[in-house]
Amino acid sequence: MPDKGTYRRIVWPFAIAETIIWAAIYYSFPALLLTWEQDLGWSKTELTGAFTVSLIVNALCAPLAGRLIDRGYGRFLFMGSMLLGAALLCALSMITEIWQFYAVWLAMGAAMSGCMYEPCFAIITRSFRENAKRAITLVTLVAGLAGTVSFPSAHALVEMMGWRMTVLVFAAVMVITTGPLVWIACRAADRMAEGRAFVPSQKxxxxxxxxxxxxxxxxxxxxxxxxxxxxxxxxxxxxxxxxxxxxxxxxxxxxxxxxxxxxxxxxxxxxxxxxxxxxxxxxxxxxxxxxxxxxxxxxxxxxxxxxxxxxxxxxxxxxxxxxxxxxxxxxxxxxxxxxxxxxxxxxxxxxxxxxxxxxxxxxxxxxxxxxxxxxxxxxxxxxxxxxxxxxxxxxxxxxxxx
Incomplete structure (x- = not known):
């Protein structure tokens, strides 16, 4: 049974990181939807189509992301995907055309496949094995508040500085806070998995x-x-x-x-x-x-x-x-x-x-x-x-x- 130190090094950093990632990437879309509609002049159907594309890409990339985690590359996948998500938020702040909006969210789907719940739970399950349930529960308890963080934050920031600066703030928060947390959690999870993680199929x-x-x-x-x-x-x-x-x-x-x-x-x-x-x-x-x-x-x-x-x-x-x-x-x-x-x-x-x-x-x-x-x-x-x-x-x- 994992001790409190294990939870402190792996579970709580993941919980905080997932809260920020979900708030900045996933919930930022519905939080800013009406603002985009008013500022960019595109319909809700056009805008939400981009999010649908993002979710489809996320789904298509998920098996590959899972396979990389099985092979022990979870730390690099998670960090790379999180940084890609932050970079795409920066790109989002500069879009002026609908095709650019779709391109950003298409790429965001790939980023989400490597840094949201599925990869997080895969890393935890690989390390905690049969004790993963409680760890996953604690992560979701904290990250379940991501929407509560995202909606009022986005509203307040848009009122102060507009939506383009808002997504830049979200990107900065991801890099500055989530980056170190993800690295700490993934490194500790890798150490915990040594000698106890299941060896995945070679083919x-x-x-x-x-x-x-x-x-x-x-x-x-x-x-x-x-x-x-x-x-x-x-x-x-x-x-x-x-x-x-x-x-x-x-x-x-x-x-x-x-x-x-x-x-x-x-x-x-x-x-x-x-x-x-x-x-x-x-x-x-x-x-x-x-x-x-x-x-x-x-x-x-x-x-x-x-x-x-x-x-x-x-x-x-x-x-x-x-x-x-x-x-x-x-x-x-x-x-x-x-x-x-x-x-x-x-x-x-x-x-x-x-x-x-x-x-x-x-x-x-x-x-x-x-x-x-x-x-x-x-x-x-x-x-x-x-x-x-x-x-x-x-x-x-x-x-x-x-």
Whole structure:
């Protein structure tokens, strides 16, 4: 069991670094979206298309990033990706054309694949092995406040100096604070992994054999259902509330509480994990999200159900970020965890990227009631896939063929 010194050298630096990285890179986009629309004159559709491209690139690069971490290059990947992200924020401050905006965010997708949750959890799992769950939980508890840091910071800085200087400030904070933290954490993690980390498959094709297993696809698609659901709901929640006659102020307050509910869900998981298994907690995430969508359907008749939606949507999705890497290691592979986690993340990130578009298409066909009904079905499908993956776990990638 890792001691307090190990957590001080690895976990807490990663937690602070991830908070800053998520705040500066990921949440800066929604935080500055309206400002960009007003200042640059491009539509929301044009702007958010760049973010979708970024998430797709992130998904495509994730397996390679995971493979590099398995081979012991996590420190250089993480540092390089973080510095690339900071450099791209600097480039963002100088854009004047829409193609430049897209080029920056396309490259940002590659940077995100090497310095956000997936690579961080892969490095922690490689070092902590079966004790990774608590370390991952602590990282997400702190980094769950990234949105709370990013939105007010961006608003205040834009008011003082404009959005171009704001992204430069974000870049500077990343380099000055996150750089040393990442280096310290990764170096300590490498030392901890010496002699205890699983030796990855020498040939990439051996690690890729996991793609032939039922368990991989069932688990990857189960969490992709939640990602698709969350991406669809969060991006359409304001017009859904508006259609249901809920005041804009109440709607904005409700959305702002989803982040704190994610942290609350993680704290509840820490209290319950000694009594129930990770699989039971995972199933609870899907049931919570199902309950959130069901509550949302009833907000027309009973607006107070908004509170239930916020609680269940936030808590359910907050815990997912913890249990997903744990289940990948348990049901699929510890030896090639980085590569396998990256492959599974491709489906998860694709769900996040295409959720908003799917919501728009369904809305055009049958309105937001149809969107909500689809949202009710998604976690149920995901739960069935999760149970199927647990019933038929795979260890194929932990043994190389002769």
């Amino acid at each position: 990439t094709r051996h690690a890729l054999r996991i793609l032939k297993t039922f368990a991989f696809w069932a688990l990857a698609l189960s969490f992709a259902m939640l990602a698709l659901h969350h991406g669809m709901m969060i991006n359409h929640i304001l017009p859904i509330f508006d259609e249901r006659g809920i005041a804009k102020e109440a709607a904005v307050l409700a959305i702002s509480m989803i982040g704190p509910m994610q942290v609350a869900g993680r704290l509840a998981m820490m209290a319950a994990e000694r009594y129930v298994s990770t699989m039971v907690i995972s199933a609870g995430c899907f049931i919570a999200v199902f309950g959130a969508s069901t509550a949302l359907l009833g907000t027309s008749a009973m607006p107070s159900l908004i509170a239930m939606f916020v609680l269940l949507q936030g808590a359910g999705n907050g815990v997912v970020s913890i249990v997903r890497p744990v289940l990948i290691a348990t049901l699929l592979s510890r030896r090639n965890f980085g590569a396998v986690s990256g492959l599974a993340a491709t489906a998860f990130m694709a769900g996040t990227a295409f959720g908003p578009t799917l919501g728009s298409l369904i809305w055009e066909i049958g309105g937001y009631d149809l969107v909500i009904n689809l949202a009710i079905a998604m976690p149920l499908i995901g739960l069935l896939l999760l149970l199927a993956a647990a019933r038929y776990p795979s260890t194929v990638s932990d043994e190389d063929p002769e």
